[in-house]
Amino acid sequence: MAALPLADAWAADGDASVPKTGEVVRVATRVLPPFVMDERGKLNGFSIELWERIAERIGVTTEYVVRPNVTELLSTVRDGKADLAISAISITAQREAQFDFSHPMYDSGLAILVQVGAQHQSFMDIVIQWSTQLLPAMGLGFILVMIPAHLIWFIERRGESDLPVHRSYYPGIVLAAYWVATLMGGQADPMPTRRASRVVAVIGIYVGLVFVAYFTAYATSMLTVQQLKSGISSPSDLIGKTVASVEGSTAAKYLATLRVDTLVFPTVAEAIASTESGKTSAVVYDSPVLRYFASHDGRGRMKLAGPTFREEKYGIAFKQNSTLRKRVNEELLRLREDGTYGDMQVRWFGTEDNS
Template sequence: MKNNITLSHWLAIPALALSLGASSLAFAQDTTLKAVTDPSFVPFEMMDQDSGEMVGFDMDILHEIADRAGFKVDLNTMDFNGIIPAVQTGNVDLAIAGITITDERQEIVDFSDPYYDSGLRILVSDGSDVASLDDLEGKRIATKIGSTSYDYLQEKLGDDAEITPYPGSSDMYMALMGGSADAVFYDAPNVGYFAQTKGQGKVKTVGPLYEGQQYGIAFAKGSEWVEPANKALEAMHEDGTYDEIHEKWFGAAPDAE
C-alpha cells in the first residue's frame, strides 16, 4: 500500500515541530520551582525592611539564573540547619544560602557548579590579641549551627575550646559584641561584611583564610534543572553579568582585579 502523503502534509510537519517547540519553551518558562534560603546570611541573603523582599548576592544570582534557565522562583526562608533536609526530602526543589559543597552533602543532594569561592575566618573584638586559630585554644568561640565552620572547629580544637553553635549569624555577633564569646569563626564574606558595617571600629578579622570552600546551589537528587542552571551560570561569567553582581555586593571579583 502506498503512503499517500501530499506536499501539503510534508510542509505541515516542520510547522508542527516548530509549534511543539514553542509550546515546550512556554511550558518551561511557566515552571515554578520551590526555593529556600536562610535570611540571616548577610550579604548573600537578607530581608529588605522597606520592600519586605529577600535581597543579596545569592538572590541576584538565583533570579538571573532562573531568568536564563527558564523557570520562576517561589522563595521561602528557614533556618540553615533545615535547608539540606528540605531539599533531600523533596519539600523544595532547590536551595541557595551560601551552601558549601561537601562530599557528605553531595551524597544526598545535587549541586550546581560552584558560583562563589569562600573560606572560614576569625572575627574578634578590636583590642583582642588573637591572631590565628591556635590562639583560640581555651577561648569561647561562637559559630553557626549546621555549618562547616562548626565541623572545622570540632575537628581542629574539639575539647580544647568552648565552641557554641548559634541558630543565626546575628546571634553569633551579639555574643561577641556582648562579651559572652571571645571570637566568631564563620564564613569569610559574612564575617568581613559585618566587620565593615555594624561592627566597624569594634571588631576585626584576623588570621588567614581557613579551609577554602566553594558555594553551590543545592537541587533535589536527579533534578533536571542542574544542567540549565550551570549553562546559565557559565553564560553569566562569559558576558560579565556575574562580575557586575559581585561588584555590587563585594567589590571587583578576584579575576577582574
C-alpha cells in the same frame, strides 16, 4: 509538525523535574548578608540576584521559602518542599552524598571575627596567662629573701643591734625579711655592724641586683611580645578559648576537629552577639559573611583577625537526580562568560577576583 520550545519538549518527554516556561520553582533560602538580605519583606542580595538572573534566562517564576539555618534549608530540599536551595551553602563531601550541587557559584573560606581592642591585654592578664613561668620566678625571689633573712635574724638577735630585728622568731623574721627585701632594692637603712651580717648583706645586694634585673627583663619581654602579637590571629590561637559558631555549619565542624571549646548558635547574628557581649572570645564562620558584618553593621566594634583559611566553595543545592541542575549550570557558565557575574561580584563585594 512545529518544533516545541526546548523546555516544553523536555516536559513532553516525560521529565517532570524540568520546569516549563512560566512554571513556579520553589527556592529555599535563608537571610545571610550579603548573600541574602530581607529589605522590608523583599529578598535581595548576591545569591538572590544571581538566582533571579538564572530564573529569567530559563524562563521560570520563583517562589521563595525562607528557612532560619542551613540545616533546615537543606532538609527542605531533601523533603521535596523546595526544588533547590541557594544562599551561602558550602559544598562538602558529606552534603554531596545527599544532594546534587551546581558548579561553584562563589569561592569562600572561613574567618575569625573578634571585638576591636579585645586583642590588647592588661599587664595583669599577662601575669595570669604566664603564671606558669612567673610563679616559679616569684618563688625564687621569696627564697632569695628568706635565706639571708634567717641568717641576719640568727646573727643579729644576740645582743644589741642597729638593725630592726626582734629577739623572738616572730616578729623577728618578718622584720629581717623586710630589711633584706629593701636591701636588695638598694633602700636598706641602717647597715649592720657585725662582720658576718655585712658579708650576708653584700652577697644579698649582688644577688638582689641580678634577680631584679632578670625579673624586670622577663616581665618586660612578655609585655612587649603580647603588645606586638594579637591574642587571636589564626586557628591555633583559638585553642583554650571559647569560640562561637553556627549550628550545622562547616565552621562548627572544623572547630570540632581542632577540639576548640565551641558554643553553636542557630544564626550567625546570635553567634556575633555572644562575642560582642564577651560570652565568647571570637566567632568563626564564613569569611564573606563576617567581612561584610565587620565593614557594615559591626564597623568600629568588630574586626577580622588574621587571613581567610580553609577555602570552601558555595553552590546551589538540588535534590538528587534533578535535571534542573543542568540548565542552571549552563546559565551559571554563561553569566561568567558574558561578564554579568563579574559585574555582580564588584557590586556586592567590591572585587572581581572570585572565580
